[in-house]
Amino acid sequence: MSTRRQLLALTAGAAAAGALAESPAAAHPAREIASWAAVPTTVPPTAPLVLADQTVRHVVHLSVGGDQVRIRLTNEFGDTPLRIGEVHVRLGDADRRVTFGRRTSVTVPAGAPIVSDPVALRVPGGADLVISVYLPERTPVTTLAAFAFQDNVIAAGNVTAAPSVTPTSTIQQYLFLSGVSVRASGGAIVTLGDSITNGANTAPNANHRWPDLLSARLRHRLGVANVGVSGNRLLHDPNPPAGSPAVNYAAYFGQSALRRFDRDVLAQPGAEFLVVLLGVNDLGHPGTSAPLDEVVSADDLVWAHRQLIARAHRAGLRAYGATVLPFKDDTLGFYSVENERKRSALNRWIRTSGEYDAVIDFDAAVRDPADPLRLNPAYDSGDHLHPNDAGMAAMAAAVPLRLFKI
Numbered sequence: 001m002s003t004r005r006q007l008l009a010l011t012a013g014a015a016a017a018g019a020l021a022e023s024p025a026a027a028h029p030a031r032e033i034a035s036w037a038a039v040p041t042t043v044p045p046t047a048p049l050v051l052a053d054q055t056v057r058h059v060v061h062l063s064v065g066g067d068q069v070r071i072r073l074t075n076e077f078g079d080t081p082l083r084i085g086e087v088h089v090r091l092g093d094a095d096r097r098v099t100f101g102r103r104t105s106v107t108v109p110a111g112a113p114i115v116s117d118p119v120a121l122r123v124p125g126g127a128d129l130v131i132s133v134y135l136p137e138r139t140p141v142t143t144l145a146a147f148a149f150q151d152n153v154i155a156a157g158n159v160t161a162a163p164s165v166t167p168t169s170t171i172q173q174y175l176f177l178s179g180v181s182v183r184a185s186g187g188a189i190v191t192l193g194d195s196i197t198n199g200a201n202t203a204p205n206a207n208h209r210w211p212d213l214l215s216a217r218l219r220h221r222l223g224v225a226n227v228g229v230s231g232n233r234l235l236h237d238p239n240p241p242a243g244s245p246a247v248n249y250a251a252y253f254g255q256s257a258l259r260r261f262d263r264d265v266l267a268q269p270g271a272e273f274l275v276v277l278l279g280v281n282d283l284g285h286p287g288t289s290a291p292l293d294e295v296v297s298a299d300d301l302v303w304a305h306r307q308l309i310a311r312a313h314r315a316g317l318r319a320y321g322a323t324v325l326p327f328k329d330d331t332l333g334f335y336s337v338e339n340e341r342k343r344s345a346l347n348r349w350i351r352t353s354g355e356y357d358a359v360i361d362f363d364a365a366v367r368d369p370a371d372p373l374r375l376n377p378a379y380d381s382g383d384h385l386h387p388n389d390a391g392m393a394a395m396a397a398a399v400p401l402r403l404f405k406i
Helices: 004-017 210-217 257-266 280-284 298-314 337-352 362-366 389-397
Strands: 031-037 054-061 066-074 082-084 086-091 094-097 106-108 113-115 119-123 128-135 152-156 167-171 177-184 188-193 223-228 271-277 318-322 358-360 371-375
Touching: 031 066, 031 188, 054 177, 066 086, 066 128, 082 128, 086 119, 094 119, 106 113, 128 177, 177 223, 188 210, 188 257, 210 223, 210 389, 223 257, 257 271, 257 298, 271 298, 280 298, 280 337, 298 318, 298 337, 362 389
Parallel strands: 031 223, 188 223, 188 271, 271 318, 318 358
Antiparallel strands: 031 177, 054 128, 054 152, 066 113, 066 119, 066 177, 082 106, 086 094, 086 128, 152 167
């Protein structure tokens, strides 16, 4: 497995070749900018995790740094109010209590998010911020980000202010937490995608998702809000066929990109740029984890992308289209001659239509030169669909940094 030093070295050459002429922060006054994000989803129709008198300690890898921090908690898929007893943020030895409208404990209404007051804490770009949330009452976990690729822990009692805790369990999920912003100059990139953007099959706790590695290439001068979610589709919400194994996990795939766009993209503080990598699950899910009547055409996919472009442009964002990666002989049952025809048609439109403000050619970056319909073996995590850590680095290296001048 590639080390983090090797992966960053792989992107360093590309950074030198396409470096920003000057810091994008220089021309803009300080404002609130998204530094980290996770996509909240509901949970499958099975008994949820229940917490009571316990602290959830999360670790989030920031992109841009700043001199103040704000966090976003969410009860968007809860049917009952969510009681938050106390929240702290920590960076090294510096610990701060978080307030919400000047309250240290707060009740989040069912179906709603809340945003904290600004917290005076200077954080550098690329730092790992610890966020501890105390749940004093019996709390079913009904809103979460299921695929963190980061070890977070649960501990007994209210230990939000403790420098270290004794875990009672370790999870790779974010519970009731969906965003961190900072006060800084510049703006934010929002990466809208599926499991490949979410970081599927990368090494846990390594921050080898391609948006993380892109942030490192940018030297953490801009915020990067990663709103990729595994299994996500452009056009359909999760809809597992009754009795199929997908009933037990499809809820984690999140609402369709068209449905969640305003919350996950337009609401990101300081958003200036959008990168879209979506479409493979629209092709692969019908007949596997979704019904066959949700089969889409290439024209359907183009239409959905056009909607994302239009909504981004209305909000003043620059929208960049990323080509869909190859997946011949994948182990998930996505590949067929017809699905390859649709993928090729979508990629051709992304590359040649001129409707996106620019193109990021991930397909060209990771395909096998000997068989362009397959992932390059050097970049294949093993399922022939998801890139490994080296593949993520190749994707990050393929993004032209000149696209992000403000």
